[in-house]
Amino acid sequence: MSRNGKHPLPKLLHGQEQRVYGDSAYASQKALIRDKAPKARDFTNQRTRRAGKVDEVARGKNRNKSKIRARVEHVFAVVKRLWGFTKVRYRGLAKNANRAFVALALTNVYLSRRRLMAQVRP
Template sequence: GANVHDSQVLPKLLHGRETRYWGDSAYTGQKQVARSKAPGIKDFTNIRGTRSHALTEEERLTNRRKSSVRAKVEHAFCIIKRMF
């Protein structure tokens, strides 16, 4: 349905030949699900901080680099969604 986040239907979004996937912190914990569909896939999901364990500066920079890749792709989808 329209109210389901992509991370909940990840296996349906993969065709099996992917080598990498990028996701926001909602995709944390989906590595095994992705690998069951695409065995050689590498996880480029953002690291999630918690109340008791804040992100280090290095983790924040890593997340920023990953997000910059995702933003380029998601911007195109935003334009398409607005058109239709």
């Protein structure tokens, strides 16, 4: 890990990467990426607008990433708001894992409720 311990990037790179993607947290790690994976093309923190011009390819990629991120984040919002996962509580690893699995299973049912009800109704 890096000096401050919050970036696991050195342990994630093996040196044979062709591409490296990352968000703005990895933008400051460009030198490390070049050292660890010299053949890799760095796609961290790419911008969609340069000098007033819009890069339509990058814009499309960002739109696709946003759609995926929104679907994933919605699940976690439901878990936090409906089942009280706003604070971390230590109850033992088995109990914490069980609580998380049950909350995620309930979230799947909750988010699928309209499709499930449509199957029940004639």
